[in-house]
Structure formats: structure tokens, C-alpha cells
Amino acid sequence: MEKPLAYRMRPRTLDEVVGQQHLVGPGKIIRRMVEAKMLSSMILYGPPGTGKTSIASAIAGSTKYAFRMLNAATDTKKDLQIVAEEAKMSGTVILLLDEVHRLDKTKQDFLLPHLESGRIVMIGATTENPYITINPAIRSRAQIFEVKPLTEADILVAVDQALYDKERGLGNSPVEITEEARLHLSRATNGDLRSALNGLELAVRSTPPAEDGVIHLTLSIIEECVQRKALTHDKDGDAHYDVISAFQKSIRGSDVNAALHYLGRLVEAGDLAIICRRLMVIGYEDVGLANPAAAARTVNAVLAAERLGLPEARIPLADCVVDLCLSPKSNSAYVALDTAIADIRAGKSGDVPDHLRDSHYKGAKDLGRGIGYQYPHDFENAWVDQQYLPDKLKDAVYYQPKSTGKYEQALAQQYQRLKEWHKQNHKD
DSSP, X not given: OOOOHHHHTOOSSGGGOOSOHHHHSTTOHHHHHHHTTOOOOEEEEOSTTSSHHHHHXXXXXXXXXXXXXXXXXXXOHHHHXXXXXXXXXXXXXXXXXXXXXXXXXXXXXXXXXXXXXXSEEEEEEESSOHHHHSOHHHHTTSEEEEOOOOOHHHHHHHHHHHHHOTTTSSTTSOEEEOHHHHXXXXXXXXXXXXXXXXXXXXXXXXXXXXXXXXXXXXXXXXXXXXXXXXXXXXXXXXXXXXXXXXXXXXXXXXXXXXHHHHHHHHHHTTOHHHHHHHHHHHIIIIIGGGOHHHHHHHHHXXXXXXXXOTTTTHHHHHHHHHHHHHSOOOOHHHHHHHHHHHXXXXXXXXXXXXXXXXXXXXXTGGGTTTTTOOOGGGSGGGOOOOOXXXXXXXXXXXXXXXXXXXXXXXXXHHHHHHHHHHHHHTOO
């Protein structure tokens, strides 16, 4: 059975690698390592289909070392032992270890001395952030390089190579592809070359030749073969959290177009729960007292989205995102709370003043509990000047109102009014 096109088109040397020129271009680190014959173990991390395996294959092809591929999750310690024996016989083996973040302790302990001796040059591949997910013992013995998503231009180069390469590609099949179909192939796969080549191969193999003997690939054919590309991250992946972070920061920064873009990516990933949770956080963290009504509307939008489910949930979610984006922003309330908590954690608390203590039990009066408390509703404007904070903190100020919304402006006016009344009572 013929291997898939993406497998056949893997680069044999660094010169054939598509994209990733910051690593394999002239004078760049991986090329320098290969040219100097000073290979060391490395971890390549980035989205699927962006060239991690290709770089490993190209390094092996450029150095003429034996090249083996294992998966840290599914292959066993015995598989590693076979590679180690081969390395003992041949001198050096380049091992592409996919999903390296899933390497368990038994396999790791076996592998470490072979990495240190240089007999096995491990090229770990992962979609996860290695600084978070990979054991420090492995991480400290490997260089870490980020593999970036391929550009549309990179994908087009690879697609053209695959179309016209007669030895490994589709060059023996008479194929014509329209420019709009070619561009769609480069755009709809979100920088994932493997998906682009898989879609191209499916289109060529499943489309019968026309009367002229040529396979004509149109936009509709490519759209059908590529379908909708899944996002270049899974729900537990590092990139997913990057999108969530960008989503909140775009709303906080009032960039409605960016916020809708990241919402779209999260909707496409189908992660309704995280969208709803994040919007609730944003409503109170970033909009807050500047527009409490928007926070309340967020709760209603989330309830509607959860009741509707995807895809209809995107409708109230879109309304909510635009509302939050264009709303005035204030984080004054929770910043004030965090400042108070910081004082508490620093040991600045003190006893509750006696007049505020609970007095609803027999003997409380004998202890001085609740004596002297003044009930605010018995006074004009429902306010009376009395101490509420512990003695140690009686002059502490936590809340600093902002003037970014009408509601908090009104709060700020009342806050100032209360401070003035307090000052008048303490003129002496």
C-alpha cells in the first residue's frame, strides 16, 4: 500500500524543509549544529503539521545517521532498548520521540544515560509547552526550539512541490488546479501542511479525469476534500490557553474585532463551557462597576448559550462579546479586595472593634460585645460616623473608584461625600 503524500514528501535534507527558517535557514541554529556535526538532543514544540517530524527527518538525512521514530505514549521501554542497541552498534541514532511530554519515569530513566553519552540524539516533538509539561530532567538535557505555524506562502510552496514532483509527489498525474482552489488549500488548513497535503491527495485520487485526460481541481472540490480544518490546538493544549488569554485581553482592550476572532476560534473548538466561564469572569473582572448592567447581561447570555448549546449558542455569545468589548471598563472593586487580602496575608488585621461584635448571646454584654454600636438607619442619610475597621487598620483605604462609567461615577460621588462627612466629624 502506498504511503500518504505527506509522508512521501517529507524533506530529506534541511534545504527541503518548508518554513521554519528561523531554525534551519542559513546561519540559523539547527543548520549550524548539523554543519558543525555537533548535534545535541532537542525538543521541538508547536502546532500539529508545522514541520517537527520534517525537521527531524531532514537532520537525519543531512547527517546520514540512522533515523528512528517512536511515540512516548504508546511505545514501550523495550522499543527504546532496541534503539539503544542499534546506537551501540552504529555509533549514533537520531530518535524522533513524538508526544515527548508523555514520557513516563521508567522510560525517562532508561533514556537519560543514552542522551548524556550522545549515542541517542533525541528530537522530542510536542504540541505542549515544554516549560510546563516536560520533566526538568529531560528538559535540561535538550535544547528547546519553538516551531511556528506555516504561512500561506509556505503551504503554497509545499503544495506546488507535491503537485509536480514525479518521484515522490503527484507529478505523474496530469493535474490542473485553479488559483482560488490553490489559495483555499493554503488558507483553510491554518498553517497545517499535513492537512493541506492530505486534502490535495484526496482531491486528486477521488476526482476522475475529464475528457482531456486532466484532473481539474476546482474550489468546490478542494472545499469538500479539506472540509473545515480543526483548530491547531486541542482543548488541553498550550495553544488553547493562549487563545483563551488572547480572548480576554482583546475584550479588556476593547478590540471588538479581535475578540470576535478569538471567540470564533473557541466556538470552532466546541468549548462552550470555557467560553461561558471566561465571559462571566470578564463581566465582573474587566467591566465591573463601570457597567454592572453589562455584567448582569453576561449572566443572561451565558444562561441562554448553555440552554441553546452550539451552534446556536454563538448568537447570544456574540452579543455578549460586543457588549463587553464596547463597555467602559473598571477593575477597581476586585483590586480593592486584593489589596485588603494582601494586608491580611501580611498579618495586618487586628481584632474586630467591640461595638461591632456579635451580641446575640447571653453574657455578651458582660464582655462588652456590641455596646456602643449605632444603627445607621436611625440617622439622617442612613449614615453615622463610627469606626468599622480594626484599630490597626482604621485609616486604611482600599477602594479607589474609577470614572470610566456613569454607575461608578455615581459611586465615586457618594464615596467622596461620605469621606467629607467623616472629615467634618473629626475637624477637632
